[in-house]
Amino acid sequence: xxxxxxxxxxxxxxxxxxxxxxxxxxxxxxxxxxxxxxxxxxxxxxxxxxxxxxxxxxxxxxxxxxxxxxxxxxxxxxxxxxxxxxxxxxxxxxxxxxxxxxxxxxxxxxxxxxxxxxxxxxxxxxxxxxxxxxxxxxxxxxxxxxxxxxxxxxxxxxxxxxxxxxxxxxxxxxxxxxxxxxxxxxxxxxxxxxxxxxxxxxxxxxxxxxxxxxxxxxxxxxxxxxxxxxxxxxxxxxxxxxxxxxxxxxxxxxxxxxxxxxxxxxxxxxxxxxxxxxxxxxxxxxxxxxxxxxxxxxxxxxxxxxxxxxxxxxxxxxxxxxxxxxxxxxxxxxx
Amino acid sequence: xxxxxxxxxxxxxxxxxxxxxxxxxxxxxxxxxxxxxxxxxxxxxxxxxxxxxxxxxxxxxxxxxxxxxxxxxxxxxxxxxxxxxxxxxxxxxxxxxxxxxxxxxxxxxxxxxxxxxxxxxxxxxxxxxxxxxxxxxxxxxxxxxxxxxxxxxxxxxxxxxxxxxxxxxxxxxxxxxxxxxxxxxxxxxxxxxxxxxxxxxxxxxxxxxxxxxxxxxxxxxxxxxxxxxxxxxxxxxxxxxxxxxxxxxxxxxxxxxxxxxxxxxxxxxxxxxxxxxxxxxxxxxxxxxxxxxxxxxxxxxxxxxx
Amino acid sequence: xxxxxxxxxxxxxxxxxxxxxxxxxxxxxxxxxxxxxxxxxxxxxxxxxxxxxxxxxxxxxxxxxxxxxxxxxxxxxxxxxxxxxxxxxxxxxxxxxxxxxxxxxxxxxxxxxxxxxxxxxxxxxxxxxxxxxxxxxxxxxxxxxxxxxxxxxxxxxxxxxxxxxxxxxxxxxxxxxxxxxxxxxxxxxxxxxxxxxxxxxxxxxxxxxxxxxxxxxxxxxxxxxxxxxxxxxxxxxxxxxxxxxxxxxxxxxxxxxxxxxxxxxxxxxxxxxxxxxxxxxxxxxxxxxxxxxxxxxxxxxxxxxxxxxxxxxxxxxxxxxxxxxxxxxxxxxxxxxx
Numbered sequence: 001x002x003x004x005x006x007x008x009x010x011x012x013x014x015x016x017x018x019x020x021x022x023x024x025x026x027x028x029x030x031x032x033x034x035x036x037x038x039x040x041x042x043x044x045x046x047x048x049x050x051x052x053x054x055x056x057x058x059x060x061x062x063x064x065x066x067x068x069x070x071x072x073x074x075x076x077x078x079x080x081x082x083x084x085x086x087x088x089x090x091x092x093x094x095x096x097x098x099x100x101x102x103x104x105x106x107x108x109x110x111x112x113x114x115x116x117x118x119x120x121x122x123x124x125x126x127x128x129x130x131x132x133x134x135x136x137x138x139x140x141x142x143x144x145x146x147x148x149x150x151x152x153x154x155x156x157x158x159x160x161x162x163x164x165x166x167x168x169x170x171x172x173x174x175x176x177x178x179x180x181x182x183x184x185x186x187x188x189x190x191x192x193x194x195x196x197x198x199x200x201x202x203x204x205x206x207x208x209x210x211x212x213x214x215x216x217x218x219x220x221x222x223x224x225x226x227x228x229x230x231x232x233x234x235x236x237x238x239x240x241x242x243x244x245x246x247x248x249x250x251x252x253x254x255x256x257x258x259x260x261x262x263x264x265x266x267x268x269x270x271x272x273x274x275x276x277x278x279x280x281x282x283x284x285x286x287x288x289x290x291x292x293x294x295x296x297x298x299x300x301x302x303x304x305x306x307x308x309x310x311x312x313x314x315x316x317x318x319x320x321x322x323x324x325x326x327x328x329x330x331x332x333x334x335x
Numbered sequence: 336x337x338x339x340x341x342x343x344x345x346x347x348x349x350x351x352x353x354x355x356x357x358x359x360x361x362x363x364x365x366x367x368x369x370x371x372x373x374x375x376x377x378x379x380x381x382x383x384x385x386x387x388x389x390x391x392x393x394x395x396x397x398x399x400x401x402x403x404x405x406x407x408x409x410x411x412x413x414x415x416x417x418x419x420x421x422x423x424x425x426x427x428x429x430x431x432x433x434x435x436x437x438x439x440x441x442x443x444x445x446x447x448x449x450x451x452x453x454x455x456x457x458x459x460x461x462x463x464x465x466x467x468x469x470x471x472x473x474x475x476x477x478x479x480x481x482x483x484x485x486x487x488x489x490x491x492x493x494x495x496x497x498x499x500x501x502x503x504x505x506x507x508x509x510x511x512x513x514x515x516x517x518x519x520x521x522x523x524x525x526x527x528x529x530x531x532x533x534x535x536x537x538x539x540x541x542x543x544x545x546x547x548x549x550x551x552x553x554x555x556x557x558x559x560x561x562x563x564x565x566x567x568x569x570x571x572x573x574x575x576x577x578x579x580x581x582x583x584x585x586x587x588x589x590x591x592x593x594x595x596x597x598x599x600x601x602x603x604x605x606x607x608x609x610x611x612x613x614x615x616x617x618x619x620x621x622x623x624x625x626x627x628x629x630x631x632x633x634x635x636x637x638x639x640x641x
Numbered sequence: 642x643x644x645x646x647x648x649x650x651x652x653x654x655x656x657x658x659x660x661x662x663x664x665x666x667x668x669x670x671x672x673x674x675x676x677x678x679x680x681x682x683x684x685x686x687x688x689x690x691x692x693x694x695x696x697x698x699x700x701x702x703x704x705x706x707x708x709x710x711x712x713x714x715x716x717x718x719x720x721x722x723x724x725x726x727x728x729x730x731x732x733x734x735x736x737x738x739x740x741x742x743x744x745x746x747x748x749x750x751x752x753x754x755x756x757x758x759x760x761x762x763x764x765x766x767x768x769x770x771x772x773x774x775x776x777x778x779x780x781x782x783x784x785x786x787x788x789x790x791x792x793x794x795x796x797x798x799x800x801x802x803x804x805x806x807x808x809x810x811x812x813x814x815x816x817x818x819x820x821x822x823x824x825x826x827x828x829x830x831x832x833x834x835x836x837x838x839x840x841x842x843x844x845x846x847x848x849x850x851x852x853x854x855x856x857x858x859x860x861x862x863x864x865x866x867x868x869x870x871x872x873x874x875x876x877x878x879x880x881x882x883x884x885x886x887x888x889x890x891x892x893x894x895x896x897x898x899x900x901x902x903x904x905x906x907x908x909x910x911x912x913x914x915x916x917x918x919x920x921x922x923x924x925x926x927x928x929x930x931x932x933x934x935x936x937x938x939x940x941x942x943x944x945x946x947x948x949x950x951x952x953x954x955x956x957x958x959x960x961x962x963x964x965x966x967x968x969x970x971x972x973x974x975x976x977x978x979x
Binding site for chain 3: 043044143157158187188189190191192193195196214215216217218220221240241244245254255256258259260261262263264270271272273274275277278293
């Protein structure tokens with residue numbers, strides 16, 4: 001019943017820099033299903049953002065992209081810029097971490113919202129456009145929407161600006177919304193609100209959302225499915241419930257143990273830190289990117305070639321040679 | 336002193352520390368500069384020009400013509416004649432252009448160096464004091480700069496010429512005194528942003544005395560940017576000198592500069608283009624190489640890159 | 642007025658500290674001052690860790706800098722080991738700084754970019770112990786580097802050659818090399834990735850345990866401070882909302898703001914997330930410069946009354962801690978009755 005709406009096939013992104021080639025993304029194959037919120041979790045340098053900027057044509061000029069990103073029967077990576085422009089903002093929209101980088105401080109919110117709406121559909125009358133914009137602002141719980149509509153971006157609080165961005169992204173009724181760390185710059189109380197709005201909107205409109213975040217808690221609260229990225233690859237992909245109840249990949253397990261929680265018992269003062277540093281993507285490890293930090297790594301296997309992403313069970317994929325990593329780590333924890 | 340638990344130690348140790356040699360920021364900047372082909376070629380051209388200017392008398396020896404020597408056979412500006420060793424032709428008085436251009440280059444460079452040194456010293460001091468002291472001192476110092484900038488440079492130079500006579504070095508020291516404004520502003524901006532940076536606050540929080548903060552943390556981070564603006568100030572000064580020369584206010588006969596040579600040649604450009612061509616090419620080479628070097632240095636020192 | 646330090650005296654005592662910022666003048670007279678920190682009092686025992694938690698604009702970083710006297714407080718006193726810092730001359734204060742050190746949020750920005758690790762870590766020693774020989778200094782630097790998990794071989798490298806986590810270790814080493822009594826950590830892990838964050842938190846926990854240093858740990862993240870705090874201070878718009886033992890606040894928050902804050906932290910638990918109630922707040926963050934008579938949280942508080950808007954509640958003892966609320970322990974909508 002669930003069909004892929006946006007499919008990434010063997011996506012690879014390399015950046016040419018003066019200090020050498022940065023191999024940011026190395027063969028990501030992932031489907032965004034219809035009507036789901038897909039969480040992409042990873043730390044900085046995992047390639048989680050680039051993976052989704054590529055199909056939108058938003059990468060810097062020094063990037064080389066190979067592979068496919070199929071949307072609506074078209075490979076977005078092969079489209080001309082003007083063709084991509086028609087899709088961007090109408091069928092696929094994006095929301096970023098810092099709303100102020102996407103808003104023009106010198107133009108009123110009204111001008112900026114209407115511009116986006118009428119650019120893609122010039123037939124809409126001004127009055128109609130206004131009505132739709134204000135309704136959208138109300139929908140994202142901006143109080144006093146018709147007054148706010150006339151204001152300038154700097155007159156809004158950070159949380160309101162991010163809701164404005166979401167409203168603008170959804171004006172053209174896109175099928176896909178890509179949200180890149182939409183709540184990272186916000187206070188936790190405001191974050192909770194934005195996440196709730198995203199969830200509600202997804203249900204109401206039956207769209208698909210990609211939620212890129214570094215925060216496992218945000219994923220657990222919001223997403224239907226999750227892909228964990230590390231070293232430019234998907235290491236584990238599963239339903240949210242599957243992932244949090246039974247994580248398979250040593251990295252996922254380690255990340256969960258390293259994440260501080262409010263609900264945990266504080267008497268255990270120490271967190272289970274992951275030793276070492278994330279890989280340098282100029283010279284990524286030849287095998288599994290997590291090999292140098294992995295507690296269950298097999299020398300001679302894991303450091304030779306990267307493990308493929310394989311199904312462990314229904315809807316649960318994991319890229320690890322060690323199929324019993326979970327049991328081993330669980331036992332170690334109890335000792 | 337006890338070592339903490341092995342895990343926290345080990346974790347940092349087995350980090351991805353590649354075996355690259357440690358490189359300071361300055362070192363990295365020069366490596367980036369070396370990758371900039373235009374800048375490297377410009378450096379080479381500038382070096383050649385500098386060597387030519389330093390060894391200007393060699394040109395007299397090679398051609399056999401002294402700078403002031405008037406060749407009777409070549410009066411009233413003759414085109415290049417290789418047999419007579421007038422490689423770039425002669426001027427109205429039968430003087431060899433190649434030799435005169437090289438000596439002109441020399442004067443232009445000396446003058447630029449004088450002005451730029453003055454600009455560097457005054458600009459860095461002024462900017463650093465303004466930025467460090469802050470408050471109303473800063474406001475006052477900056478308003479004074481605004482005042483200076485509102486006076487046209489050429490006007491000041493002309494007034495100075497009238498007052499001091501045509502001693503070109505004094506005039507250019509004065510031009511230097513005016514040209515430091517940009518330097519002062521840039522240095523002040525840098526100092527201001529440094530003053531609010533975390534590592535300065537860290538030093539303050541540790542109780543490091545102010546003098547040491549300036550010496551250890553502020554000055555080393557200002558020098559790079561000052562050098563960049565120095566290389567960008569020099570061509571500006573040369574241009575001013577050339578312009579004064581063009582107006583007839585530059586160095587006096589028999590000395591010459593690139594600007595003076597161009598102004599002499601410009602009057603006859605239709606019939607005797609070589610008169611303006613040779614000094615023009617040298618001036619363009621000099622200005623362009625300096626500008627490209629300046630740009631290259633600026634890109635190399637740009638902290639945004641790291 | 643300073644009392645002799647005794648066993649019962651806290652290492653750090655902050656009383657009625659306020660830091661206000663002047664905001665210039667308008668045509669019609671001076672603009673009201675920004676009340677970044679308003680009348681904050683607390684103490685910190687030896688070896689204790691007090692976490693100061695608040696959202697952006699709560700004044701937590703200003704509070705830290707006011708305590709360390711990197712900012713001049715508008716009002717109030719800070720006693721460190723019985724010595725009132727406000728009464729010290731500039732030179733005395735500079736010398737006293739060796740007992741209190743600061744760790745920064747942005748680890749790389751806090752290290753002087755053109756100096757080597759060795760120069761950075763030894764600067765405090767040079768400043769306060771100029772009599773040490775070069776060899777002694779190098780020895781101390783190597784010791785402290787090992788203690789924070791850095792190889793002494795890295796001493797000649799420059800800050801930009803380190804990752805965020807390693808740079809933070811350098812910052813910690815610089816703060817510890819003088820063996821201070823008080824360590825103020827201003828969001829020390831919020832710029833770091835989760836896996837590195839845990840390493841640094843563990844390091845700080847070890848330091849606390851092995852060096853008996855007292856720590857003020859400033860953070861916006863309740864889950865981060867959960868693992869390191871003995872006590873917790875919740876700050877909102879420069880004022881203390883709730884202060885007490887961390888464990889009891891986490892288990893039974895009494896101030897509405899603390900409750901909201903705790904309920905908003907995302908949990909790593911998928912099952913039942915639909916039912917979990919997150920209390921929503923409006924964005925009506927009052928300006929910190931606005932004159933207000935009542936509780937700063939009143940404009941957003943789900944249970945505020947007219948009394949809250951008119952009268953600032955005093956910090957009073959309640960259930961073994963102090964709460965600044967007219968209705969401490971009041972149940973919020975959707976909350977299970979205790």
